Amino acid sequence: MDDPDELAPAVRSILSAARDRADARAGAIVSVAPRDLSAAFERAAADGRVPLIAEVKPTSPTTEGAREDDPVALAEGMVAGGAAALSVLTEPEHFGGRVETLERVRDAVDVPVLRKDFVVEEAQLDAAESDVVLLIARFVGNDLADLLAAARERGFQVLVEVHDRSELERALDAGATTIGVNNRDLAELVVDLGTFESVAPHVPDGVTLIAESGIGSPADVRRMRAAGADALLVGSAIMDGDVEANTRDLVRAEAGDGGASGESDTTDATETPT
Numbered sequence: 434m435d436d437p438d439e440l441a442p443a444v445r446s447i448l449s450a451a452r453d454r455a456d457a458r459a460g461a462i463v464s465v466a467p468r469d470l471s472a473a474f475e476r477a478a479a480d481g482r483v484p485l486i487a488e489v490k491p492t493s494p495t496t497e498g499a500r501e502d503d504p505v506a507l508a509e510g511m512v513a514g515g516a517a518a519l520s521v522l523t524e525p526e527h528f529g530g531r532v533e534t535l536e537r538v539r540d541a542v543d544v545p546v547l548r549k550d551f552v553v554e555e556a557q558l559d560a561a562e563s564d565v566v567l568l569i570a571r572f573v574g575n576d577l578a579d580l581l582a583a584a585r586e587r588g589f590q591v592l593v594e595v596h597d598r599s600e601l602e603r604a605l606d607a608g609a610t611t612i613g614v615n616n617r618d619l620a621e622l623v624v625d626l627g628t629f630e631s632v633a634p635h636v637p638d639g640v641t642l643i644a645e646s647g648i649g650s651p652a653d654v655r656r657m658r659a660a661g662a663d664a665l666l667v668g669s670a671i672m673d674g675d676v677e678a679n680t681r682d683l684v685r686a687e688a689g690d691g692g693a694s695g696e697s698d699t700t701d702a703t704e705t706p707t
């Protein structure tokens with residue numbers, strides 16, 4: 434792994450909490466029958482929706498306060514708004530997430546659900562069933578190929594998150610087929626949509642490519658799609674206000690009608706919360 438001192442303090446603390454949780458866990462090995470993520474993206478595209486993973490994100494290290502609504506109701510609103518898939522944070526200490534929330538959401542919807550957490554050890558994979566798990570290249574270092582194999586053995590589809598070209602090369606070498614480029618720098622927690630634009634041209638055809646973080650408006654959606662995003666992962670901009678209407682606005686960004694409730698300006702690159 435990279436020098437941990439380069440990471441933002443909030444991220445260092447998230448990682449050490451993740452390791453502690455992994456130690457505490459010794460459950461049975463899960464075996465999942467996943468809902469197909471690529472098929473969900475194709476279904477969305479076929480009926481004119483931008484393929485979007487909407488994230489249930491009650492709070493984050495840079496968000497003030499927490500959203501206390503029932504996460505299942507939020508998730509159902511996102512699906513009603515046209516989300517092709519959902520992401521549910523299960524990290525408890527910094528994002529207000531819970532494994533139980535993921536399970537309840539997955540029971541309530543029929544789209545694929547991504548488990549969003551800081552998985553650094555194989556045992557953490559057995560904490561919950563989901564259709565997709567996230568592995569963050571920067572945090573798993575040389576264990577990426579082993580964790581990818583361990584996740585696939587359990588039936589999970591795997592989203593490997595990268596932030597620059599060297600991480601992309603590591604992800605490809607490890608055999609990743611679904612790759613997310615995080616526009617948020619985990620050292621500074623600053624968002625720059627140019628990150629996706631600089632990494633995307635180096636991603637080979639055949640990889641499902643997802644633009645993550647900092648997407649706040651239909652204009653941002655179009656910008657990421659123009660740069661090659663097969664799908665988008667959006668949390669904060671959807672969680673802020675009416676989740677169904679927010680999701681619909683983004684999902685319709687390419688429909689040519691300006692979205693259901695009009696467009697907002699592109700978000701300021703530095704102000705988008707984690």
Ligand SMILES: O=P(O)(O)OC[C@@H](O)[C@@H](O)c1c[nH]c2ccccc12
Pocket residue numbers: 488490549550569594615645646647648666667668669670705706707
């Ligand atoms: O809220 P945003 O800016 O739309 O970002 C969503 C998602 O990309 C972000 O939550 C995220 C991307 N990678 C992560 C890893 C861990 C926790 C959170 C994340």
